[in-house]
Amino acid sequence: MLREIDQPLSIEEVELDELQDDEVLVEIKGAGICHTDMTAIDGTVPLPLPTVLGHEGSGVVAAVGAAVTSVAPGDHVVLSFGHCGECRICSAGRPAYCELFAPLNYFGTRLDGSVTLHGHDHGEDVHGNWFQQSSFASRAIAKATNTVKVPDDVPIELLGPLGCGIQTGAGTVLNVLRAREGEGIAIFGLGGVGLAAVMAAKAVGCAPIVAVDTNPERLALATELGATDVFDPARHRDLVWDVMQIAAPGLDHAFDTVGTGPVVRQCLEVLRSPGHAATVGFQGLENEITIDQGHLMLGRTLSGVIEGDSDPQQLIPELIAMHRAGRFPFDRLIETFPFERINDALAASTAGRVVKPVVVFA
Ligand SMILES: [Zn+2]
Ligand SMILES: [Zn+2]
Incomplete structure (x- = not known):
């Protein structure tokens, strides 16, 4: 959790909110570190604090909201950027330019203003919804729209970076x-x-x-x-x-x-x-x-x-297919860190020692 600009992230216990109808609860297996997380930590991108960052999450669906039909518990998924799926631009197949891109990815709340995370300290509001996932966490709430089902014969903990940096x-x-x-x-x-x-x-x-x-x-x-x-x-x-x-x-x-x-x-x-x-x-x-x-x-x-002008539901499975065919060895960019060492992973990225650090959950 980021409590103050330019400070190390803290690991704290929080409560997750009840799922809304179009939301998905994901048990996170891995989360990549992307430049945009750094711009949040150093204050280049303003955002409400405290907040949980992480926007290259991958994992296994634990539960789905009442209206979700695209994924089911047990599915392996990659989480990508938030988009409404309904505006004129999303309907034209270009969700990276969604009319609601900023509120869905940067504002730290749902569109109705509610938060998805609650701290133990007097029920403190904690901002989640960073790129509709806040996946530097063992569990994350995403939306069906930015949850991409992937095959389960590829190492799920390494796939998160396909959701942002690699896709870009x-x-x-x-x-x-x-x-x-x-x-x-x-x-x-x-x-x-x-x-x-x-x-x-x-x-x-x-x-x-x-x-x-x-x-x-x-x-x-x-x-x-x-x-x-x-x-x-x-x-x-x-x-x-x-x-x-x-x-x-x-x-x-x-x-x-x-x-x-x-x-x-x-x-x-x-x-x-x-x-x-x-x-x-x-x-x-x-x-x-x-x-x-x-x-x-x-x-x-x-x-x-932005985001390679990609439709993640299309491009991410395509990149995995290229990877399986040996034509897209993105795993060569990755070094994994246990989640507890997330600040070391951030430092390795800032110093340029590791191209794509991914924090993984045991
Ligand atoms: Zn849209
Ligand atoms: Zn990113």
Whole structure:
């Protein structure tokens, strides 16, 4: 539980509320640590406290509300982001841009204002509903809409990251850039999102796959996962020029997972004409950047993307199928930590020691 900004998470006992009709109670087996949890802890994303974070949960359904028919107790499930499932945008199959995305994922309460968690201290209100799950917990209340049934012959405790970070990287390559065999792509920033993009690009047959990061271990891992050319920007005085030496007249796609102005600009500069760049890196609610309009005039597109523009009910089973076929080895990014060591797991992620820490429950 996060009680104060920039403080370690505490492990406390809380009571869960009764399930509402469209809710699902999940016994959590594992929960991945994603950058957005950090932005909540450090106050970049404001949210009500105390709160339970965690938004890459996976586990087994323990109980379902009266109206839930899509999953049943005993089902293995991955929890993804909250979406209403009913608005015009959800109905069009693009739930990442749900009209109720902010209240469903960030406000810490149900839409009716009630909380799902109650502290032992005088029944204190504890904010749950972080991405409709708050899965840094042994049990979590999700909605049927963001609960994705998955096969039970894959290790359930490792599947949580498919619900956010991995889905964001792979979804952006598959759904937004729509990269195809033989097309070139550059991926800037090799965290879980960027490396998932490398794997997706490899799976569809992109070439070349250019990967950019300052961490030599990440560059080596990107190579193992399918990158054909890697660049440490600290070693290149003119990175764009040097990329062009292997990719002239430019790449079909570029993917920014960093979110700073210079990196977004480099994404546009390495594109061929036309070409498509996507930016997913989040640097805070106000983040003004400067790009050259001329780069866009050359038929280039710059897209801002949430959650890979994915429909989790579709993409997550697809990624698991790719994984089973040996074409999407996302488990290579994961290191597990016992839940009691969640603060060590957070520190390992912040320090860049582990790409995707996952806390697991015995
Ligand atoms: Zn919606
Ligand atoms: Zn996330």
